[in-house]
Amino acid sequence: MDALATLLYDSRAHGAMFCRSLLDSPWAVRFANDAPLTLLTMPSGAGWVLPEDGDPVRLDTGAAAIVRGPAPFTVACSPDAAPRVVVLAEDQCTDELGRDLTESSRIGHRTWGDRPDAESVLLTAGYQLREDISTHLLATLPQVVVVPADLADCPLMLMLLDEVAVDRAGQQVFLDRLLDLLLVSTLRTWFDGLGADAPAWYRALGDPVIAHALRLVHDDPAYAWTVGELASRTGVSRAGFAQRFTRVVGETPMAYVTGWRVSLAADLLRRTDDTVAAIARRVGYSDGYALSAAFTRLRGTRPGEFRRQAAATPV
Missing domain, CATH: 2.60.120.280 (Regulatory protein AraC)
Incomplete structure (x- = not known):
């Protein structure tokens, strides 16, 4: 997608x-x-x-x-x-x-x-x-x-x-x-x-290489993506892909992958009773500790605390 x-x-x-x-x-x-x-x-x-x-x-x-x-x-x-x-x-x-x-x-x-x-x-x-x-x-x-x-x-x-x-x-x-x-x-x-003022992720849909990379990440966030793997799948060099992705999207490929995985994890923490470890595996982390480190760095709170705060917030 x-x-x-x-x-x-x-x-x-x-x-x-x-x-x-x-x-x-x-x-x-x-x-x-x-x-x-x-x-x-x-x-x-x-x-x-x-x-x-x-x-x-x-x-x-x-x-x-x-x-x-x-x-x-x-x-x-x-x-x-x-x-x-x-x-x-x-x-x-x-x-x-x-x-x-x-x-x-x-x-x-x-x-x-x-x-x-x-x-x-x-x-x-x-x-x-x-x-x-x-x-x-x-x-x-x-x-x-x-x-x-x-x-x-x-x-x-x-x-x-x-x-x-x-x-x-x-x-x-x-x-x-x-x-x-x-x-x-x-x-x-x-x-x-x-046009040129559209958000970077939307403009990226007009770039065949970057649009393909985004689809790969969105369709299978749990895959062990690397810059080299994404470059290979999109048919360009590693260095060229990294520069092109950063220029078009506004952040590095792995920063985007991490941000997307954490967003997916946050949604699952809100909507499901799955354990943090199970959610971690669904979004591409080896265990709950790895997810917790990335989640805390980007959201400023641990997954468990995020879930408790979400549950206490009226919908």
Whole structure:
């Protein structure tokens, strides 16, 4: 798999929170649901995405936006509009004073707002990610990513909008899969548009040698990779490969391998009850001591302590 595929492969939507808001001006909706990523679009009307700490970002009709969480953010008709609705969960919203609006604002299935034929329609979907694997992805994203309407995947957007408005058998699974496709499509379009400013691991996909090396590491992290082995598998000299990899990716081949293995280990520590020794073997270390040394050096804490802290942190 390539780098983007690996980062998103197991980060599939499962029970994602969808909300269709029907709004008349002046309007502003604050989202405080702690989602790591939120995908949103305005099929009609236009507005502004107002991050907690950052400049307002314009959201035109039909454009797609991704907001990096979990910090709250607001979507409003203008940058100076004050929130009058706060979304806390798919079935929970309040006014700015904390008074419950869930039932009084409900218009239909997954739909809240002012009236059925309101002038603006805002569609949002909260997305969960595998926290440690996706660190590489999240670290490269600004707080708000916007893909213009002419580049957004309109057929998928329309399918999502139509499905949210009705209640059908198997709907959550259908919506989750649509959201997966939209997330990948939107991120890929945005990264492609960055050109030379795209993150190093994404630019590397355009280099046949380095892209091949990354796929090898991602597909089999437990293999005993060396610079020489990666160079041999990609058909270039050891010295040439090392220089090329460092120039394209921004770190040495073995630093990348170590970082990837530790990220995999961190995810397994969160998601499984496997022993540290078992996890070490799965990600390419001979035993738990070797993994612990690398993990502590990169994360500043031992694997066991990391697991205890993760278990004590609310999801």
